[in-house]
Amino acid sequence: MSARAEGLRRALPPRPDAPAERFSWLRSLTPEQARDAALLEHLDALCGHLAGKPALGYAPDDPLPDAALEAAEGFNPQLTTLITRYRAARAAAHDGAQDAARADGPGRGR
Template identity: 55%
Template sequence: MSTTTRDVSQRDEQLIALLRAPVRKALAERAKTIRRSLPPCPADARARHAWLRSLDEDQERRAALLDRLDALCGHIAGRSAPGYEPGAPLPAAALEEADGFVGETFAALIAEYRAHRGVSGG
């Protein structure tokens, strides 16, 4: 049995529908954990700049990862994030960040999605 482009496209759509919520949940949970480990971040830009300058090296790395995770969560939810293709419902970076934070079933679906899309693992 041969696979047509339409079949792959339909399967990609199915995989996206199955993966969108669990990937976003995994990223959001990671972000929540990181957010709790950092000093409270102020909302306004000037105070946030001062906050960033006050962090030690490890906290800076976690704050950068937190920004990345927040951007990816927003992107998956439909709010395009800078640096990610606007039409990509599940950017490779989101799948990479979800690796190890989803169960075996979803990990297998991620692997299948990557195979369909020609995206290598992290």
């Protein structure tokens, strides 16, 4: 994933850090470049999350951002398999938590 992100970063014009300059930069991109810039943002967010540096708005123990997973999906077969397994495990954990909440919920004689 980091190799894909670096490839996108090299293919795009240099991205400024200042917000006003970043806005002008985004407006100057072609539609294809804008798509690649959005993909780069998602991949950076996913790589950061995996490295323990989650994107703004995400705690380190939050599930991986869906937008980042979608951006990384299809990059290579191994990564796509890992994402599929991660989503299945996350769904199973969510379902298990809901089952536990129902078992402890009202109507149990408390």
